[in-house]
Amino acid sequence: MGxxxxxxxxxxxxxxxxxxxxxxxxxxxxxxxxxxGLDRSEFGSSTGYAAPTIAAFEQGRRIPPAxxxxxxxxxxxxxxxxxxxxxxxxxxxxxxxxxxxxxxxAGAVGVCVYAAHLVPGLLQTEDYxxxxxxxxxxxxxxxxxxxxxxxxxARKEVLSRHPAPLLxxxxxxxxLYRTVGGSAVLDGQHDHLLDLGQxxxxxxxxxxxxxxxxxxxxxxxxxxxxxxxRRIAYTEVQDDSRLYTDRRKVHELEARYNLLRSQALTPSExxxxxxxxRGDA
Numbered sequence: 001m002g003x004x005x006x007x008x009x010x011x012x013x014x015x016x017x018x019x020x021x022x023x024x025x026x027x028x029x030x031x032x033x034x035x036x037g038l039d040r041s042e043f044g045s046s047t048g049y050a051a052p053t054i055a056a057f058e059q060g061r062r063i064p065p066a067x068x069x070x071x072x073x074x075x076x077x078x079x080x081x082x083x084x085x086x087x088x089x090x091x092x093x094x095x096x097x098x099x100x101x102x103x104x105x106a107g108a109v110g111v112c113v114y115a116a117h118l119v120p121g122l123l124q125t126e127d128y129x130x131x132x133x134x135x136x137x138x139x140x141x142x143x144x145x146x147x148x149x150x151x152x153x154a155r156k157e158v159l160s161r162h163p164a165p166l167l168x169x170x171x172x173x174x175x176l177y178r179t180v181g182g183s184a185v186l187d188g189q190h191d192h193l194l195d196l197g198q199x200x201x202x203x204x205x206x207x208x209x210x211x212x213x214x215x216x217x218x219x220x221x222x223x224x225x226x227x228x229x230r231r232i233a234y235t236e237v238q239d240d241s242r243l244y245t246d247r248r249k250v251h252e253l254e255a256r257y258n259l260l261r262s263q264a265l266t267p268s269e270x271x272x273x274x275x276x277x278r279g280d281a
Contacts, residue, residue: 021088021089021091021092022060022063022092023060024085025057025064025082025085025089026058026059026060027058027060028081028082028085029057029058029064029072029076029082030058032072032076032078032081032082033054033058033076035076036076038076040055040058043072043075046071046075047068047072047075048068048071049068062143062147063089063090063092063093063147064089065147065150066090066154069082069083069085069086069089070083070086090151090154091103093147093148093150093151093154094151098236098241100243101222101224101234101241101243102155104224104226104232105155105158105222106155106157106158107226107227108158108224108225108227109165109166109226109227110165110167110168110223110224111165111166111168111223111224112167112169112170112222112223112257113167113168113169113220113222113223114216114220114221114257114260115169115170115171115172115175115220116172116175116216116219116220117172117220118132118175119171119175119176119180119193120169120171121152121155122155122156122158122167122169123169123192123196124189125188125189125192126149126153127181127188127189128180128181128185128186128188128189128192129149129152129153130145130149130181131182131185132180133145133148133149134181135180159196159199159202164199164201165201166201167201167202167203168203168205168257168261169202169204170205170206170207170257170260170261170264171204171205171206171207172206172207173206173208173209173273174209176190176206176273176274176277187278190274190277190278191278193271194271194275194278197267197270197274203267204267204270204271204274205261205264205265205266205267205270206264206265206273206274207260207265208264208265211263211264213259213263214260215256215257215263216256216260218256219235219237220235220237221233221234221235221253221256221257222234222235223250223253223254223257230245231247231250231254232244232245232250233250233253233254
């Protein structure tokens with residue numbers, strides 16, 4: 001999570017827990033397809049995927065997207081058997097270090113994000129997110145980029161969930177100038193921020209580069225409040241992450257975030273700042 005830059009999946013999950021559920025899903029898929037009397041080409045035609053992709057799903061080499069799982073359950077008359085595995089399979093899209101954070105975020109009643117390097121993943125447009133993955137080194141294969149992109153976009157469902165969670169973002173001014181994907185992509189990202197900033201449950205604040213007092217010099221972090229009242233903090237740097245539940249540490253980061261909010265531009269000032277950037281483009 002952090003800024004949400006790099007969570008996603010490759011062709012295969014990177015730990016035994018993720019591998020297990022994807023492999024189990026693949027075996028169940030093959031069993032149901034065989035029972036239905038369909039070869040991979042026929043089944044692929046009904047679900048919109050090529051036979052080699054179906055083979056990769058069945059063999060646990062690729063993680064199927066949500067739309068495929070729903071369609072496969074319908075085509076194979078599985079009675080919800082495949083859909084029952086949907087949540088666990090989709091969680092396997094994320095690397096092990098992000099999986100618990102992704103689950104907590106999806107059901108959160110409140111999320112606070114301090115972003116120092118990139119637009120937070122929850123606020124990224126598809127074009128911006130794709131460019132982020134294309135920037136990643138070592139270089140990713142195109143199909144890996146597409147799968148990671150699907151995982152990133154799936155996370156955004158929390159923005160429109162009901163009841164709506166409270167979402168707060170403090171973004172460094174420099175982030176809004178970084179031309180990820182080029183000028184047109186950045187312009188589209190600015191427009192997206194302006195749209196999201198109108199939502200009653202979303203507050204976006206810009207931290208000016210000229211601010212003399214700055215509580216976030218320790219780096220980006222996220223705060224999550226769960227429905228049962230738990231407060232959790234998450235930090236990530238260079239794919240090394242930590243999930244904090246210790247009340248003392250979480251309180252420290254909560255206090256730091258409150259300072260950041262007080263030091264940053266107000267939400268209305270921040271939207272005006274983004275509008276000016278868009279107008280100057």
